[in-house]
Amino acid sequence: MAKTGYGKRSAGDEDPHADPDFAHLHPRDAEIAVFIDHLDNGHAMGHKVLAAEHPRYGQQAFRTALNHLTEAGHLRWIKEHITVEDNSMRWVTRTYWSRTPRSPEWWADFARERDGKDVTDYQPGLARTEDPAPRSAPGVVPGDEPTPDEPGAAYRILAGLRAADPRMPLSETDCRSLEHLAAEWLSRGATPNDITRALTDGLPSTVSNPGGLARNRLEAKMPPQKSDTSTAPARPLRGRVTRVIMACASCDQDERTVRIDRGICEDCRKECAENPMTDEDIAKGFAEIAHLGVTSARFLKQKLERRTGGAVPDTFRSVPIEDRVFYHYRDNRDRIANGLPPRRWNP
Template sequence: MAKTGYGKRPAGDEDPHADPDFAHLLPRDAEVAVFIDHLDTGHAMGHKVLAAEHPRYGQQAMRTSLSRITEAGHLRWIKEHITVEDGTMRWVTRTYWSRTRRSREWWAQFARERHGKDVTRDHQPGLARIEEMVAAAVPVPAAPEPEPRPKIQPEPRPESVGAAYRALTALRAADARMPLTEGDCRSLAPLAEQWLSRGATPNDITRALTEGLPPTVSNPGGLARRRLESKMPPQKTEPRAKVTRVIMACATCDQDERTVKIDRGICENCREELADEPLTDESMVREIEEIAHLGVTSAYFLKKKLERATGGPVPDTFRSVPIEDRVFYHYRDNRDRIANGLPPRRWN
């Protein structure tokens, strides 16, 4: 998972799951899209992280598929300038995912609507932790001897109690008029934890419970409870933060539209590199293995691709060879060519 406020974020207003969600993509890209679609919100979206978790594709394949999925309208990297009430500012790169295919106009409108959004809850890089007290009393098993031994209550160990409990037990040393019992410390610990969660320190708790005491204190536990409740510090509030500027970023090189032209989520240089990606024996072997692995699903995607090229579905009776047979012929032909040291043929 990415840091809080980063990672995969749904663009919203999506269609329900359906089989043809990614039918317009190539087989490998469709498989990666399904993989991303099932990731939790907030998951890291770098190609290295995704490649480390995907069982079949490496970094280069994942990087290429992410670019194609972005071009198809499912992904966008958007840089948002965040301004906080305390005067601090920062740039944050958000990754927005849409299962439904979106047009470039839709994404442009989506980016414009991000301007002015309140992001108080998710602009921070992490969440504060509150130390929790662990119960120190552990049941003692019954002794096996016939004559039962007296049970001894175990003393709380320093590593088994929280800061709130320790602050209360230290009152006896700070002021002899506040000798809280163990029962008092355990019952008051939740109140002391609230103090710490609101930014107070153990010294603040000690000062609040020992300042201005009468000469004698008949009920230290009751007095401590009243003071902890009446002097409770206010709840901390996060400074408000909002988006003051939004710009599109390239999904491959992370440059933004201030320096390069972004079209369909990809800059011109990265699109040229994607189009000029060399066809190596290794990459073709991977493509062939993908076709063999996906089987009937591959034939379905390829059939849809041909239907788009011809303007509609074409019955197998009008084809010289059924599409499924073409897939397997292509696989077997290239398998034999590679085995004989010949370069593989592209799928046409």
């Protein structure tokens, strides 16, 4: 996952999931599109991170596929200029994903609507979100507010001591009489685990008076009160998008310096189109690389055996020869599929 406020963001207003969602794409691009579509919002969208989690494709394949998905209207990199009320300003690059392919005009309208959006800084650093989670009082877990017919969080912590340690089976009377002490712990910033550890750590083999022991520990180990500055919730600084520009999905240049067409700058598009390869070229390249890899592995093995005076088990090598062949073949397979020349075998 990326830092809070970054990573994959849904553009919204998408069609429901269906089988032909990505039928218009090349099979490899369609597979990667399905993979990205099922990632959670906030997932890092760099080609290196995505390739590390995908079982079949490497970094080069993902980089090319991201360019193709951008041209097809599924992805856009948009730079937003943020102005905060403390007069600080910064540029932030957002990654927007749409399961439904969008036209360049649709994306232009989408970027224009981002201008003026409130992106208040609800997290430390540069993390921002338009939908902040509601803040709760210190020590109170959201949804744990007591109701007239339901015990409070402090009571439930005390009642759960029996399950945490059988030597501390507090009765209902004990829980009611100690509830105000546990609630005071929570108000001072303690967590339920802090209270449970304070009441169960270092217990004797038998506890004759669990209620009295719990009262002594709650009073003796009471955490200090927070100062006024720490208890007062800091008001988040208001931030607003004051400018929006399109960025290239490949080189991160923006439309201030280069012409962006369907999310890709002209230089990156020209670089990708210089050495187009047909399906026959790709299949032929796969066969050649597989043959070269096996042949090179055989010669390498013979060379090592001549040097050592006999066969050497793979357990004595840092990397088995077969694995080196596999890595070499997989790397060159991705390079050929992306229109790049294969690398020579380097024993």
